[in-house]
Amino acid sequence: MTTPQDAFTPRAAGARRPTLEDVARLAGVSRAQVSLVVRGSARVSDASRERVLSACREVGYRPNLHARTLAQTESGILGVLVSDLHNPFFAEVVDGLQEGVRPAGKQLVMASGGRSPEVEREALEMLLSLHPTGVVVLGSVLADADLEELLGRGLPVPVVSVTRVVGSALVDSVSIDEAAGAELAVAHLAELGHRRITHLDGAGGAGAADRAAGYRAAMRRHGLQDRAEVCPGGFTEAAGAAAAEELLHRCGEDLPTALFVANDIAAVGVLSRLAEAGVEVPGRVSVVGFDDSWVAGSRFTALTTVRQPKLRMGLLAVAAVLERAAGRREPSRTVVEPELVVRSTTAPPARVGRGGQG
Amino acid sequence: MTTPQDAFTPRAAGARRPTLEDVARLAGVSRAQVSLVVRGSARVSDASRERVLSACREVGYRPNLHARTLAQTESGILGVLVSDLHNPFFAEVVDGLQEGVRPAGKQLVMASGGRSPEVEREALEMLLSLHPTGVVVLGSVLADADLEELLGRGLPVPVVSVTRVVGSALVDSVSIDEAAGAELAVAHLAELGHRRITHLDGAGGAGAADRAAGYRAAMRRHGLQDRAEVCPGGFTEAAGAAAAEELLHRCGEDLPTALFVANDIAAVGVLSRLAEAGVEVPGRVSVVGFDDSWVAGSRFTALTTVRQPKLRMGLLAVAAVLERAAGRREPSRTVVEPELVVRSTTAPPARVGRGGQG
């Protein structure tokens, strides 16, 4: 006679989760038989399958993943370390992971690093303690050395880093061709007629350095080298707003006609600061972001941006981990191609400017 | 002679994760001793602790959480089911969970439902198979009956639902006083002088019905009952945009002077549609959202909204689960208070309207 509430009596007081044994006893079959049924084996007669399943329901049996993993030495778990749950970029990559993982019959287990190295470290330790089939690291904030040390110790766990390229041969990576992305942004603006295109940097964020280098190269390629300018920024809205503020302060009326911002969130910060200052976008200044996360696609923002194929990056990450788990020995460095998405924050430069551009 | 790459040889080929046994052998102590050191017991001499720890490093030992849990029948894991990773609201609640869980020495393990009932169901099954200390459900999209059935089976796992109140006595809940939130929104608008305040509904989302009912009650309380109007909407930007579209179509020039929208994301959709239609906010129409997720706080949106204390809700959820795990038998229904956050999308109604409000 247990009421539902009795079920919550603390363990010490006797609550016990039903096991295979309980089911076997009730169904009048062997434990091995129950194990087969639970895992959906075909080598079981329909009659006994029925009895077992109904016994499972009756006692409320739920397989213990820990016991199963211990016995199998294969958890079927794919660990995902998300450095920052607030960044919509990662949510979309996780969609891709989810999609990639289903056909493989694995389960995604996530832990968040909360943008803090210590928390991330603990989360990663926990994930590794789960002895997962593999681990996907989304945008770690750990220093390269720390990350490698942490992963190096756990040995035979395939790890793939998305966004960030880790030096170690132990770690696969899936990242975007940052230089190509920067080229797309600059080319688009140059084609519209912009000559003075300033880059607001990502300040140490994953890929930011390559993005900035790509920008410089692109400016050179378009013969705009003397107009190239990189301002410190960051990957957050506040950083974007601050960078815009700094720019307004420094340039006064003589603003660049176009801004290529390190990512979408920062670009939103730029847009708001410019709006406050009464600087029209794209009338007076054009703005291009990076990522194409949903903020960019929001009709309210309607930001022209460089798309990262987030879903595909997730799929590729799963593929990399699974291959490595299956025995591939060489590290894989997958690089995906960006794509320009033109929305409403870019237009040809105003002809009536006082700065007078070429 | 194993190079780092050899570590990735598939299991079948002999890769094996180091165990307690390996460490004990290397350090020349018993397994029990290693176990004590690894768990940080004080009853170990410094000398042998040192030897053990260095052996751990040398062989790359990492405790197997599955084995530990199996032995302890306590995983120290708090499972978190996130219905939708894309909703910034949940990310902030998770921050609270993270904060609450650290002092308790537990680990957060997350799984995402991807807004799909089937995926959510599988994710929840997996979380329960981890035999966690407890489970926190953030905004389930499962039907009440399904959710209860799923949880009811797993028995002694404390479960708390955040945002959504589940009928079952088995499930604790942490939610906001929706009626009070609606009252804050309506009172704010009424004080500004608005009389025609339309509610854009959340259409079945968690809490939406109570929010709408709260709106009606508040309109009654403010003597605005005859001006009360609820339009179908939803909890997404697209739904908000569609609702605004519908409203524009139906009302023509005779728009309500204020909109109370079911949540922030939908409110952003409303703002963009209104902007496209050339309807000034707050000049012509005031808009209030719900949640105070970061989209609302964005300087670009600057949405007046009703704040849910997300961090606190996370903390309370952890507390509820832990208490229940410790033996509390009665279900707990925690209700938190909302708070009005005034930003730039609300203002007194225009006096120069052709609709002419009282």
Next chain:
DNA sequence: CTGAAAGCGCTTACAG
């Protein structure tokens, strides 16, 4: 502190 042992809940052969 050590060492031997039992047990956690499963899976996996293996003989019948």
Next chain:
DNA sequence: CTGAAAGCGCTTACAG
């Protein structure tokens, strides 16, 4: 199909 057994990697007493 059954039944008995070993083993996965730990923890937890317990006698020394």
